[in-house]
Each structure stands twice: as structure tokens, then as C-alpha cells.
Amino acid sequence: MLLIPCPFCGDRDETEFAYGGDAGTERPADPGAATDEAWTDYLCFHDNPKGPHREFWFHRDGCRRWLTVERDTHTHELGAVRLSRP
Amino acid sequence: MADGATEARRSALAGLDLGSRAGGAGGVLLGEGPPRESFALRGPADDPAFARAVETGLGAGLPQQPGAVAEIGADALLIRLGPDEWRLTAPLSDDGRIAARLASALAGGRGALVNVSSATTVIAVSGAHAADLLATGTGIDLDPAAFPPGRAARTRIGNAQALVHRKAEDAFELHVPRSYARSFWDWLEARGREFDAAVAL
Numbered sequence A: 001m002l003l004i005p006c007p008f009c010g011d012r013d014e015t016e017f018a019y020g021g022d023a024g025t026e027r028p029a030d031p032g033a034a035t036d037e038a039w040t041d042y043l044c045f046h047d048n049p050k051g052p053h054r055e056f057w058f059h060r061d062g063c064r065r066w067l068t069v070e071r072d073t074h075t076h077e078l079g080a081v082r083l084s085r086p
Numbered sequence B: 001m002a003d004g005a006t007e008a009r010r011s012a013l014a015g016l017d018l019g020s021r022a023g024g025a026g027g028v029l030l031g032e033g034p035p036r037e038s039f040a041l042r043g044p045a046d047d048p049a050f051a052r053a054v055e056t057g058l059g060a061g062l063p064q065q066p067g068a069v070a071e072i073g074a075d076a077l078l079i080r081l082g083p084d085e086w087r088l089t090a091p092l093s094d095d096g097r098i099a100a101r102l103a104s105a106l107a108g109g110r111g112a113l114v115n116v117s118s119a120t121t122v123i124a125v126s127g128a129h130a131a132d133l134l135a136t137g138t139g140i141d142l143d144p145a146a147f148p149p150g151r152a153a154r155t156r157i158g159n160a161q162a163l164v165h166r167k168a169e170d171a172f173e174l175h176v177p178r179s180y181a182r183s184f185w186d187w188l189e190a191r192g193r194e195f196d197a198a199v200a201l
């Protein structure tokens, strides 16, 4: 099990969190002007690397904040963890 | 709450008939806690005006550390749960007076207070092995050095989310979602067998 160091709550078990997927995508800045391709890319296509990955985790049973977590998908080693929106 | 006056308060654990099973001594005592009023307080922690409003309304400052608890008069508490979230909880006998004072102090400024009393059931776990029992189902460190009396945390215990308040070294009050109360109670009793758990009078 992962032990995720929440910046607010401290070390907490993975079971307290909900996985939120790839944090590397960026929502089109001007939604009305974005092309279908840009939306499709944002919504549907995500990197699925074996190795370092930046991803969202929701601390559902703790501070109820979204975290941005660096995790190696191969070794499960965790890097920086921060509140997604401070 | 249009029909509030005609609705009888009914515990989520009423069907268990705990009163008839109470008694005996064990390493852990399980019981339904006294019902509480609870309010979700949200506001900007770094806004001095918000902090002043809370202090005006409650006569106590905002607790700063995660899980820190400020005591407000007789058995009312303000607990820090998140970067912009606190929980105000008071005995039923307070009849909403503390929350009303806070609401009027917050009026016109930033901050929101919402009554969430019906969302949770309060369960009391006490006794020499209370921490041992809870530790079988949570990842947080319940050693008194790390989680001393007077502290609180929202975490996961067994099958439910729980707001845990350590009232004394061997006494915990757990606020669990009402819809989980029955199954959480069953979990407590099942884990409690190891510690000769008994139902509190």
C-alpha cells in the first residue's frame, strides 16, 4: 500500500484517497475557441508511462483536497506532493 | 426543516437496541455517544477578517494545526479539518445558540456555516484497549505521543470515514456518516471481540 504524505494531514494510507488520473494535461484556456482535436486530446488521450508520472489524488477521508503527486508507476516511489490548488 | 417540530429524532443505531445489551466490563466499552449538533465552517484561513469574525462569534481563535481542537465553553469544540475547513460541534442542549452567534459574526464577510448535524452518528469508544481496537482499522498513529488527548483527525477507520476526537488517553468520540453507522458498529463489535468489548451502559 502507498503511504501518501499529504501536505496538510501528514502520512496517510492510500485507502483514504481516490485516484484522479494524469495531472499533466492542460484544459484549453479558451474553451469556446478550442478545436475538437484539442478537446479530444485533453479529455481522452493521456500518457501512460512506465516511470515518473504526475497525477491527481483526492484526499477523500482527510482534508478533502486534491493533491498533485509525483509517483513512479514502476517502483511506486513518491516524489513531491502538493495541494493542487493551494 | 418545515416539519422539524413534528419529526422525532431517531438514532441510526436505534434498531440495535443497545440499551438491552448494555453492561459488563471489558477491555473496550462501545456506546452511542451523546447526540451532537455539528456545523461545517468554511472560510479563508489567511484572511484576518475571517479569523476575527470567528473569534467574535465563539470567543476562541481558529485552531491552526491540522487536527487541533479549540474548546468553546461547555463541551463545544471547533476542530480544524482542512486548509479552509473546520467543524463546530456542540451538545444538543446548546440548541444552536453557539452556531447562531458564529453565523451572525460571519454575516456580511467571507465564510460559510452549514448545519450538518444529521449527517453523522456519534459513537464513543473507551477503555484500556480503545486505541488498540481502533488501530486495527486505521493508518494514523494513535500513540498518545503522536495523537494526544485533545486532538482530532478525519481519517478512515475500518469501513467508514470517521472524525476521531481523542477526549482522553483511553476515550475516543467518533463521528461517522449516519448511513455507515450500523455497519461501522458491526465492525467495531467484530474487532472488539479480541478485547472483550462490552456495550456501555
Ligand SMILES: [Zn+2]
Residues within 6 Å of the ligand: A006, A007, A008, A009, A010, A059, A062, A063, A064, A065
Ligand atoms: Zn489531507
